[in-house]
Amino acid sequence: MNFFTFFTYLCSMNFSSKLLENAVNEFSRLPGIGQKTALRLVLHILNQPATDVQRFSESLMKLKSDICFCTVCHNISDQVICEICTAPKRDKGLICVVEDTRDVMAIENTNQFNGVYHVLGGLISPMDGVGPSDLNIEKLVQRLQESHVEEVILALSATMEGDTTIFYLYKKLKDFNIQISTIARGIAFGGELEYVDEVTLGRSIVTRVPYERSIA
Amino acid sequence: MNFFTFFTYLCSMNFSSKLLENAVNEFSRLPGIGQKTALRLVLHILNQPATDVQRFSESLMKLKSDICFCTVCHNISDQVICEICTAPKRDKGLICVVEDTRDVMAIENTNQFNGVYHVLGGLISPMDGVGPSDLNIEKLVQRLQESHVEEVILALSATMEGDTTIFYLYKKLKDFNIQISTIARGIAFGGELEYVDEVTLGRSIVTRVPYERSIA
Numbered sequence: 001m002n003f004f005t006f007f008t009y010l011c012s013m014n015f016s017s018k019l020l021e022n023a024v025n026e027f028s029r030l031p032g033i034g035q036k037t038a039l040r041l042v043l044h045i046l047n048q049p050a051t052d053v054q055r056f057s058e059s060l061m062k063l064k065s066d067i068c069f070c071t072v073c074h075n076i077s078d079q080v081i082c083e084i085c086t087a088p089k090r091d092k093g094l095i096c097v098v099e100d101t102r103d104v105m106a107i108e109n110t111n112q113f114n115g116v117y118h119v120l121g122g123l124i125s126p127m128d129g130v131g132p133s134d135l136n137i138e139k140l141v142q143r144l145q146e147s148h149v150e151e152v153i154l155a156l157s158a159t160m161e162g163d164t165t166i167f168y169l170y171k172k173l174k175d176f177n178i179q180i181s182t183i184a185r186g187i188a189f190g191g192e193l194e195y196v197d198e199v200t201l202g203r204s205i206v207t208r209v210p211y212e213r214s215i216a
Numbered sequence: 217m218n219f220f221t222f223f224t225y226l227c228s229m230n231f232s233s234k235l236l237e238n239a240v241n242e243f244s245r246l247p248g249i250g251q252k253t254a255l256r257l258v259l260h261i262l263n264q265p266a267t268d269v270q271r272f273s274e275s276l277m278k279l280k281s282d283i284c285f286c287t288v289c290h291n292i293s294d295q296v297i298c299e300i301c302t303a304p305k306r307d308k309g310l311i312c313v314v315e316d317t318r319d320v321m322a323i324e325n326t327n328q329f330n331g332v333y334h335v336l337g338g339l340i341s342p343m344d345g346v347g348p349s350d351l352n353i354e355k356l357v358q359r360l361q362e363s364h365v366e367e368v369i370l371a372l373s374a375t376m377e378g379d380t381t382i383f384y385l386y387k388k389l390k391d392f393n394i395q396i397s398t399i400a401r402g403i404a405f406g407g408e409l410e411y412v413d414e415v416t417l418g419r420s421i422v423t424r425v426p427y428e429r430s431i432a
Contacts, residue, residue: 016299016321022279031257031260040248046279050280053277053279060242062239064266076233
């Protein structure tokens with residue numbers, strides 16, 4: 001038995017039931033969930049009352065069939081236009097461009113942003129076959145043409161894909177008479193200097209801010 | 217804001233959609249899955265084709281409604297009597313008592329056991345409100361009365377609950393003319409002595425075996 005067959009042998013599980021095997025296979029398709037975790041979850045579900053399992057199953061079906069996306073900002077929503085876009089107190093002249101709905105939730109939790117959002121639905125990533133046309137970039141350009149916007153904040157991840165997307169967006173938007181900004185990068189609050197990577201530390205020295213501004 | 221309100225504030229998530237919130241809540245009820253992981257899983261599912269989501273949802277419904285347990289060994293099965301109990305090559309006089317179906321799978325993977333199983337469906341655990349009557353113990357006694365069994369192997373976890381259950385089973389079974397054994401405990405293969413806990417190491421010295429037997 002060579003290493004590969006031995007590995008496949010270790011990974012294969014002998015299920016006593018086809019139904020059990022199907023459910024485990026479905027769960028192990030989810031990201032970060034292997035066969036052993038999937039089996040643990042399925043056995044947990046099997047011990048739940050039938051009504052709970054039905055509710056779980058129905059919530060998944062409804063999620064896929066009934067959910068819609070806000071026609072303005074493309075965030076996940078139950079209405080045609082989401083609550084943030086319809087709120088009268090929100091500053092419609094300030095658009096924060098984010099990757100997905102998780103980023104909207106993260107920024108909303110800070111209570112520091114009073115503008116509206118634009119959800120791209122991903123980042124440009126040639127490795128994963130995601131190009132600019134797969135994202136809501138044209139709709140952002142259209143939105144800027146149709147309404148009066150003063151500032152666009154590009155709040156994307158500080159990764160290769162995030163930086164590529166920021167650069168692409170900058171080229172697309174720079175001819176509009178709109179201020180384009182990115183969120184500040186540097187050392188996290190509570191972070192100890194000795195554990196910070198060199199790139200972040202180096203950039204945070206180069207882009208240092210006057211002390212008066214840092215406590216504003 | 218005291219610590220508790222701050223903690224609740226950190227844990228609460230502002231979902232942009234009720235459907236999304238429901239699905240995340242259902243997922244976060246599973247063991248070992250928090251709200252953030254649940255959200256990641258739900259957003260992954262949302263990106264899948266509708267047919268995949270339907271198949272996932274249906275596999276859960278079918279699992280709960282259609283699955284049955286072997287009437288002999290109480291393992292999860294698609295038939296009234298499972299494949300192991302019907303296999304003619306299996307030694308029906310040797311019963312291995314285990315906690316649940318995961319243990320059956322683990323022992324089957326070793327290819328070292330040719331008897332049949334009896335799945336208890338749990339361990340005696342007063343802390344969790346699980347008593348002997350909640351397990352398939354009476355059915356094991358009945359099985360021993362009705363058929364000719366030579367040996368019962370108690371293959372339960374080496375925990376407080378496992379030991380309690382083994383002791384209870386031993387008292388129940390000792391009047392039958394059947395050999396009762398437990399699986400061997402000691403140092404795992406590949407284990408280094410310096411990292412083994414004192415109890416295991418001490419017991420493994422006391423219960424040492426002749427070298428000829430250990431390589432048999």
